[in-house]
Structure formats: structure tokens, C-alpha cells
Amino acid sequence: MRLTLHIWRQKSPSDKGRMVPYKLDNVSEHMSFLEMLDVLNEQLIGKGQEPIAFDHDCREGICGSCGFVINGVAHGPRRGTTVCQLHMRSFNDNDELFLEPWRAAAFPVLKDLVVDRSSFDRIIGAGGYISLPTGSAPDGNAIPVPKGDSDMAMSAAACIGCGACVAACPNASASLFTAAKISHLGLLPQGQPERHSRALNMVAQADREGFGNCSNIGECEAVCPKGIQLENIARMNRDYLIGAALYREPQSEAGAG
Amino acid sequence: MPLHSRTPTGPIEKRWENTKFEMKLVNPANKRKYNVLVVGSGLAGGSAAATLAELGYNVKCFCFQDSPRRAHSIAAQGGINAAKNYQNDGDSIYRLFYDTVKGGDFRARESNVYRLAEISVNIIDQAVAQGVPFAREYGGTLANRSFGGAQVSRTFYARGQTGQQLLLGAYQALERQIGAGRVKMYPRTEMLDLIVIDGKARGIVTRNLVTGRIDVHIADAVILATGGYGNVFYLSTNAKGSNVTAGWRAYKRGAYFGNPCFTQIHPTCIPVSGDYQSKLTLMSESLRNDGRIWVPKMPGDTRKPQQIPEAERDYYLERMYPSFGNLVPRDVASRAAKRMCDEGRGVGPTGLGVYLDFGASMERLGRQAITERYGNLFEMYERITGESPYEVPMRIFPAVHYTMGGVWVDYHLMSTVPGLFVLGEANFSDHGANRLGASALMQGLADGYFVIPYTLGNYLASNPIEKISEDHPLVKAAKEEVNNRVKKLLSINGARTVDSYHRELGKIMWDHCGMARNAKDLLEAAAKIRALKAEFWTNVNVLGDAADLNQSLEKAGRVADFLELGELMCIDAADRHESCGGHFREEHQTPEGEAMRDDEHYAYAAAWEYKGEDKPAALHKEELTFEYVKPSQRSYK
Numbered sequence: 001m002r003l004t005l006h007i008w009r010q011k012s013p014s015d016k017g018r019m020v021p022y023k024l025d026n027v028s029e030h031m032s033f034l035e036m037l038d039v040l041n042e043q044l045i046g047k048g049q050e051p052i053a054f055d056h057d058c059r060e061g062i063c064g065s066c067g068f069v070i071n072g073v074a075h076g077p078r079r080g081t082t083v084c085q086l087h088m089r090s091f092n093d094n095d096e097l098f099l100e101p102w103r104a105a106a107f108p109v110l111k112d113l114v115v116d117r118s119s120f121d122r123i124i125g126a127g128g129y130i131s132l133p134t135g136s137a138p139d140g141n142a143i144p145v146p147k148g149d150s151d152m153a154m155s156a157a158a159c160i161g162c163g164a165c166v167a168a169c170p171n172a173s174a175s176l177f178t179a180a181k182i183s184h185l186g187l188l189p190q191g192q193p194e195r196h197s198r199a200l201n202m203v204a205q206a207d208r209e210g211f212g213n214c215s216n217i218g219e220c221e222a223v224c225p226k227g228i229q230l231e232n233i234a235r236m237n238r239d240y241l242i243g244a245a246l247y248r249e250p251q252s253e254a255g256a257g
Numbered sequence: 258m259p260l261h262s263r264t265p266t267g268p269i270e271k272r273w274e275n276t277k278f279e280m281k282l283v284n285p286a287n288k289r290k291y292n293v294l295v296v297g298s299g300l301a302g303g304s305a306a307a308t309l310a311e312l313g314y315n316v317k318c319f320c321f322q323d324s325p326r327r328a329h330s331i332a333a334q335g336g337i338n339a340a341k342n343y344q345n346d347g348d349s350i351y352r353l354f355y356d357t358v359k360g361g362d363f364r365a366r367e368s369n370v371y372r373l374a375e376i377s378v379n380i381i382d383q384a385v386a387q388g389v390p391f392a393r394e395y396g397g398t399l400a401n402r403s404f405g406g407a408q409v410s411r412t413f414y415a416r417g418q419t420g421q422q423l424l425l426g427a428y429q430a431l432e433r434q435i436g437a438g439r440v441k442m443y444p445r446t447e448m449l450d451l452i453v454i455d456g457k458a459r460g461i462v463t464r465n466l467v468t469g470r471i472d473v474h475i476a477d478a479v480i481l482a483t484g485g486y487g488n489v490f491y492l493s494t495n496a497k498g499s500n501v502t503a504g505w506r507a508y509k510r511g512a513y514f515g516n517p518c519f520t521q522i523h524p525t526c527i528p529v530s531g532d533y534q535s536k537l538t539l540m541s542e543s544l545r546n547d548g549r550i551w552v553p554k555m556p557g558d559t560r561k562p563q564q565i566p567e568a569e570r571d572y573y574l575e576r577m578y579p580s581f582g583n584l585v586p587r588d589v590a591s592r593a594a595k596r597m598c599d600e601g602r603g604v605g606p607t608g609l610g611v612y613l614d615f616g617a618s619m620e621r622l623g624r625q626a627i628t629e630r631y632g633n634l635f636e637m638y639e640r641i642t643g644e645s646p647y648e649v650p651m652r653i654f655p656a657v658h659y660t661m662g663g664v665w666v667d668y669h670l671m672s673t674v675p676g677l678f679v680l681g682e683a684n685f686s687d688h689g690a691n692r693l694g695a696s697a698l699m700q701g702l703a704d705g706y707f708v709i710p711y712t713l714g715n716y717l718a719s720n721p722i723e724k725i726s727e728d729h730p731l732v733k734a735a736k737e738e739v740n741n742r743v744k745k746l747l748s749i750n751g752a753r754t755v756d757s758y759h760r761e762l763g764k765i766m767w768d769h770c771g772m773a774r775n776a777k778d779l780l781e782a783a784a785k786i787r788a789l790k791a792e793f794w795t796n797v798n799v800l801g802d803a804a805d806l807n808q809s810l811e812k813a814g815r816v817a818d819f820l821e822l823g824e825l826m827c828i829d830a831a832d833r834h835e836s837c838g839g840h841f842r843e844e845h846q847t848p849e850g851e852a853m854r855d856d857e858h859y860a861y862a863a864a865w866e867y868k869g870e871d872k873p874a875a876l877h878k879e880e881l882t883f884e885y886v887k888p889s890q891r892s893y894k
Binding site (some may be wrong): 011012028029030031032034035036038042045046048049050051053055056057058059062063064065078080081085086087089110111114116118119120121122124125126127128129130131132133134135136137138139140141142144145146147150151153154156158160161177184185188190191195217 | 436
């Protein structure tokens with residue numbers, strides 16, 4: 001098939017950026033979207049033009065590196081799919097496609113389709129863990145976990161941190177991402193001791209990073225390649241509310257012995 | 258320099274315990290005086306960085322991805338082994354040890370493998386307590402499944418995303434330390450050289466992949482956890498960014514490279530569909546639990562699979578290996594698939610594929626049960642091929658998946674450069690000539706959580722380490738070399754793209770150093786690769802600037818190193834005149850076509866020493882002794 005691509009080119013974070021049109025022939029339906037861009041890039045290099053920069057790594061939909069907006073939809077038209085697993089059979093001959101990076105204040109563009117998502121790491125660093133020194137764990141079967149809880153935790157934990165939810169949200173909110181981690185850990189018995197402080201700290205960090213608030217639009221769920229559900233946000237809000245009500249200043253531990 | 262493996266003696270079940278007791282400790286107040294660099298943030302690197310920071314060391318961690326959470330460990334699907342014997346089916350530490358030594362075709366160090374099996378149980382405990390959502394039974398206990406190369410169910414799993422969940426566990430532990438200011442994280446940063454001063458690893462040179470800035474980081478010890486080098490084949494199941502550069506730079510600075518030719522070809526991947534193909538996608542080995550592998554009995558049979566009656570199908574693994582059937586180890590399954598295709602019985606448009614059929618299982622267990630077990634894998638297959646495995650059998654073909662070879666390390670996971678430790682897939686240890694399924698995650702986490710915290714402390718406590726400044730002439734020289742290499746790559750302005758060289762290298766490797774090898778082809782391949790390398794350095798075209806996010810430049814540096822590694826792999830493979838595990842030499846096979854080892858002459862790990870540009874590498878041998886598992890012809894019949 002033959003395609004017309006309009007792709008966001010931006011040399012550096014300070015460059016203004018613009019859409020640039022490209023034509024590409026002989027696109028096979030068996031190619032992945034990124035393989036199609038590889039072919040375009042090889043042609044550009046042949047013409048002495050700098051190739052289009054885009055993040056990608058595993059190309060099997062799990063590392064969360066890739067992602068951009070195709071015709072207004074994060075990760076493109078096929079549901080539950082990252083762009084690396086989106087295949088060209090989802091498109092038609094003579095299609096015109098517009099490719100843009102994730103747009104959010106908390107995801108500054110570094111170059112072309114590449115954005116800086118380190119704000120996600122800082123949200124995890126603010127509380128998205130169970131504090132557990134290596135070697136101090138009890139036997140794996142010491143605490144039974146109901147299968148239903150474990151399955152729900154797994155569904156939330158499937159988040160790949162790609163950022164599509166933020167890109168799709170009119171408020172550029174990171175609520176689905178943050179809630180997925182709060183749910184994953186909060187549903188498990190191991191995550192209970194820090195459950196409420198975790199919600200408080202992670203939400204506060206998301207605010208500091210400049211992500212917007214959730215206004216229950218649901219675009220995030222619609223584009224999520226891993227099917228993370230909105231109910232996680234409800235769970236986050238509940239944990240946050242309880243956390244806020246129960247909050248006490250930490251006490252000093254010095255003086256014992 | 259002779260090799261000292263520092264392998265302990267005495268009863269095997271006491272070796273690690275005794276070694277731990279004999280090792281020196283660094284007291285808690287002194288740990289923060291030591292600077293440690295961890296390169297790589299996958300299961301091995303992430304768990305090491307988090308654990309060392311928790312102990313009190315000053316840690317810097319580096320990864321080329323935009324976040325430590327994206328390391329390629331994340332793509333591991335099937336599971337992680339542990340000798341918990343929760344299933345009461347006869348498993349034990351000794352049995353996991355035995356299976357792993359045998360599965361590795363008697364080319365791994367017994368002491369290391371025993372330690373790995375011993376630690377496996379702690380890993381599960383650690384991961385569960387971190388919140389890794391492993392699959393569970395209705396009673397709330399952990400579920401297990403069986404995996405290739407084992408007759409017990411010892412594999413723990415989290416749907417088809419076990420690697421992801423274990424990595425997120427390690428990543429969260431790492432982020433906790435980063436948030437607490439105990440680890441300084443450097444994402445989008447690539448290590449381009451190792452700094453060795455007075456024979457000790459003392460730092461690294463890095464390039465910031467966004468700004469292009471070249472920096473040096475001085476430290477008291479350096480840990481590489483940089484994964485495998487399967488991408489030397491261009492097409493592999495590895496992530497596009499996976500590369501050998503850190504390990505290769507270490508090799509050129511004096512670290513020996515162990516068993517470079519030991520490569521694992523995974524039997525269940527989606528076949529290649531065209532020239533544009535950029536990577537191969539693995540279908541979890543767990544599918545072999547319920548899928549039956551077959552080809553038509555008649556060569557050149559072009560009928561659709563549904564039209565081929567049962568009597569005209571050859572379930573060749575069940576026929577050839579009745580006791581293990583579809584669950585034979587990966588090397589055996591891959592070679593059998595190749596043999597079927599060589600006989601003209603391969604399926605699909607290219608003839609390079611075999612069927613993996615769930616029809617019988619769906620009849621036996623119902624479609625619902627199969628969906629629960631493999632639903633996400635079936636969806637992934639359908640997205641990529643446009644065919645539903647519920648309707649037509651999957652087509653699969655072997656693909657490069659894992660490298661058992663890597664930087665040679667002793668029992669302490671230290672390389673031949675003191676102070677340089679190598680963990681996980683990046684080192685050569687534990688898996689011998691073939692890795693069993695669900696053992697890579699186990700090894701990465703064993704090294705990072707439970708081995709390096711002890712052995713690093715022992716090194717720091719027993720070796721005086723001088724203070725070094727960034728003005729040291731060797732530090733400046735290393736930085737200058739990196740700068741020059743970057744400038745050189747950008748100034749060639751030749752006619753071919755980096756990818757075109759990478760593809761050509763990959764094809765040479767796959768054709769001559771892949772599933773079947775022979776001495777003549779291997780030596781020819783080595784010569785071809787040398788010529789290709791020479792051409793690369795005069796005719797590659799890398800556009801863009803040094804001080805910029807430049808993905809072509811990143812690739813160019815990595816491909817340049819792959820070109821050198823590829824040659825060494827061919828030389829190593831040519832030098833090993835026996836078949837073992839994933840290394841199959843056509844000249845050395847049994848009458849039935851099985852791998853034939855030569856224990857009398859080749860029961861050693863090959864450790865190659867770099868001797869300089871255009872000089873042949875020197876071979877050192879670490880003789881392997883088997884006191885517990887006596888080498889025998891591996892039989893899965």
C-alpha cells in the first residue's frame with residue numbers, strides 16, 4: 001500500500017517543531033507500524049536526511065518505550081495495542097496519517113516523537129513500592145492471597161508505563177498510571193502497611209510533576225494498551241481520602257535502648 | 258594470566274554457606290564511603306543497585322532506556338524456577354541443581370549451579386513480599402506449572418508477564434532508593450568504556466543519549482548487568498537496544514570473554530515474514546505444555562493444516578522423545594524443528610515453520626481453560642500474523658533468544674579485572690551450553706539480590722583502593738578515546754546505513770554460527786566478518802550531530818562492537834570440536850543426529866583474552882570437574 005505521513009519533526013526541546021509530510025510506497029500489511037517507520041528512515045538516510053527519532057525497544061508491547069499519537073489517537077486505531085504491535089493491516093491504501101508525540105506539560109518533547117517521561121519514575125519513587133529490605137521476607141506461602149485479589153492486582157500491575165493515558169486525557173492527568181500502581185499494591189496483603197501513605201505520596205508527586213486532575217472522562221481507559229480500568233482511579237481516590245483523614249505527623253524513633 | 262575460579266571445595270551443599278562466612282564484611286558506617294557503579298537496570302542490575310543502596314553503599318545506576326523499568330528482562334514471559342517443592346512432586350534443591358547441570362550439557366560450574374538452586378527459594382519469598390502478583394490457587398497459595406527440561410512443576414508465573422512483574426518488583430525497590438537519595442539514576446545514558454587503573458576497574462565513560470555529553474564516573478567497583486548479545490544475529494527476540502558494548506569494552510580492557518559461541522535458539526517464535534523484519538517475537542515456551550508440535554508426514558505437503566488428517570501428521574517430538582515429548586529442552590526442540598524443515602516438511606509461506614496445535618487441548622480442557630492459560634499470547638499472535646490460534650494451529654520457528662556466553666567471572670562473579678563484577682545474562686556462568694526455561698529470571702535475581710551483596714563487600718574489605726581524580730592521565734585518555742570514536746563514526750560519510758551492515762552481519766551469523774555449525778563455514782564466516790568490519794569503518798553513513806539525541810550514532814557504536822564479537826563467536830565455535838547444548842557441530846553427532854560431546858577434550862569453559870587490534874585472541878581454559886552430576890549423554894527419550 002501507499003501512505004502519506006505527516007510527522008512531527010522537532011530538532012531539540014527548544015526547537016518550535018512542525019509537521020513534515022512524507023510519501024511511502026510498497027508498505028506491506030505484515031509490517032508493524034515501527035517497521036514501516038524503519039523503512040522510511042532508511043530511505044531518509046539514503047537521501048542524506050536525518051531519520052525520525054522515536055522511542056522503541058522490545059517491539060513486543062511490554063517495555064512501554066514506544067508510543068505516539070496516530071490521527072489523534074494514542075497508539076493508533078487498534079484497541080489494546082502499542083504502536084510496535086500495531087500492524088499495517090489496520091490501515092488502507094492511500095491513507096493519510098498524522099503522527100505526533102505525546103502532548104503534556106509533564107512530558108516535554110526531546111526530539112521528534114521522543115518525550116521525557118521521567119516524571120512517571122518519580123511518581124513510583126514517591127511511594128509505588130513495598131518497603132522491604134532484601135532478605136527479610138517470610139516464606140512465599142506464609143500469607144495466603146485470595147485468587148480474586150491476586151488476579152485483580154495482576155490486572156492493575158500490567159501497566160507498562162507508556163504514557164498513552166496522559167496523552168489521551170484532556171487534562172493530561174496521570175491518574176490511571178498512578179492508580180494502577182496504588183491498586184496493584186493496595187489489593188495485596190503485603191501492601192497494606194503503606195497503603196494510605198502510598199496514595200497520599202504518589203498523588204502529591206503527580207501534582208508536583210504538573211499532571212492534571214481526573215474529571216472522569218475515560219479517554220485513558222479507551223487507549224490503554226493493557227486494558228487498565230477506570231475502577232482503579234476510584235480505588236485510588238478512596239485510599240487517598242482515608243489516607244488524608246488518618247494522616248498524623250511521623251514520630252521520632254530515637255531514644256530507645 | 259591463569260584463571261582462578263575461586264570455586265570452593267567441600268560438600269556442595271555447604272559451599273556457599275562457608276564462603277559467605279569466610280568473606281570479609283564492610284561495617285555499616287564505612288559502606289557509605291564506597292562508590293559503586295551498576296550498569297544496567299534489569300533483573301540483575303536493578304536488584305543489585307537497590308540491594309547495595311539499602312546496605313548503605315553509594316550507588317550510581319545507568320541504563321540506556323528512558324527508564325530503568327524498561328530493561329529487557331521485562332519481556333520474559335513464562336516464569337521463574339524455584340525448588341520450593343510446594344507441589345510435593347519430588348522437587349528439591351538438589352534436583353534443580355541436577356536438572357540445570359544436565360540441561361546445560363555439563364558445561365557449567367557445579368558450585369555456581371548449586372548456589373543458584375539454593376538461592377532460588379529466597380527469590381520467590383522476596384518477590385512475593387514485594388508484591389509480585391504471582392498466579393495463585395483458590396486456597397490462596399502459589400500456583401506452579403511445568404516447563405521444558407524438567408519433570409516437576411517448579412515454575413512460578415504471573416500470567417504471561419513474569420519478567421515484567423519481577424522487574425517491576427526490582428524497579429520499585431530501586432525507585433525507593435532513588436527517591437531516598439541513595440541511588441543516583443542515569444537513564445538514557447550508555448557506557449562506552451571501562452576505566453582500569455593499576456589493574457583494577459575504577460570507573461566508566463558514558464554518553465548522555467539526549468545531550469551527547471561524554472562523562473567519566475570514578476568508583477571503587479563497577480558492576481555490569483548489561484544483558485545478552487543475541488542481537489549480533491540482527492534478528493532475535495532481544496529488544497532493539499540490547500547490545501554487547503559494555504561487556505565488549507570490558508573485554509578490550511582485560512576482562513576475558515567466556516564461551517562466546519554458546520547461544521540459545523528458542524524453539525517457539527513467530528516465523529519471519531519479510532525483509533523489513535526488525536525483530537522476532539517469542540511465544541512463551543509454556544505453550545508447549547498444552548500445544549502439540551507437528552509437521553505433515555509428506556514433504557512438500559501444501560494442504561491447509563485442517564485438511565491434513567491425523568494419520569498424515571508427524572508429532573515428531575512425541576515420536577522421537579516419548580518421555581519428555583513436547584517438553585524437551587530448547588536446544589533439542591529447535592534442532593528437531595530445523596531437521597523437519599531441512600527435510601522439506603516445514604510449513605507456511607517460507608517453509609520455515611512448524612505447527613503448534615492446541616486443537617487436542619481445547620477438546621480435552623475446553624476453550625475457556627486454554628483462554629485462561631494463554632489468552633494474552635493468542636491475542637499477541639493474532640495481532641502479528643492476522644491468524645487466530647483458536648482456529649488454525651500456530652506456526653512457529655526457532656529464533657535467537659539468549660546467550661549463555663558472556664564475560665567470564667569467578668565464583669564471586671568477578672571478572673579477570675579485579676573490581677569488575679558481571680551479573681545476569683551478561684556473564685557466562687550457570688547455564689553451561691544451554692539454559693533451561695524459567696532459569697534466566699532466577700539467575701538475574703540470584704546474582705543481584707543474594708550474591709553480589711556478599712562478594713562485593715568482601716572485595717572492598719580485602720583490597721586497598723587508592724583515591725583517583727578525574728585528572729588521572731588514564732581517565733583522560735579513556736574519555737578522549739570515546740570522544741574520538743564518536744567523531745570518527747560521524748565523519749565517515751559513506752554510502753551504507755548502519756542497519757544494512759547489521760543485517761548483513763546477522764545473516765552471516767545465522768547461516769554459519771546458528772543452529773548447525775561446521776569448522777569450514779565458521780572460519781569462512783570469521784573472515785567475512787573481518788572484511789565487513791573493515792568496510793563498515795570506511796563506508797558507513799551516520800548522519801546528525803554528536804551533541805544531540807542521535808539514534809543512528811547509538812546504533813553505529815553498538816554494531817561496530819557486534820562486528821568484533823561476531824568474529825570471536827565464530828572462532829570460539831570453530832575451536833570447540835564437539836557438540837554440546839546449543840552449540841551443534843555437524844561433524845560431531847550421534848547416528849540419530851543428537852549432539853555428541855567430547856568430555857575428554859572439551860570439558861572446559863573457554864575464556865578468551867583480548868590481545869590487541871588485529872591480533873588473535875588468546876584462549877584460556879577453565880577445566881570443569883563434575884563431582885556430583887556425572888556427565889552422561891543427555892537423553893530425553
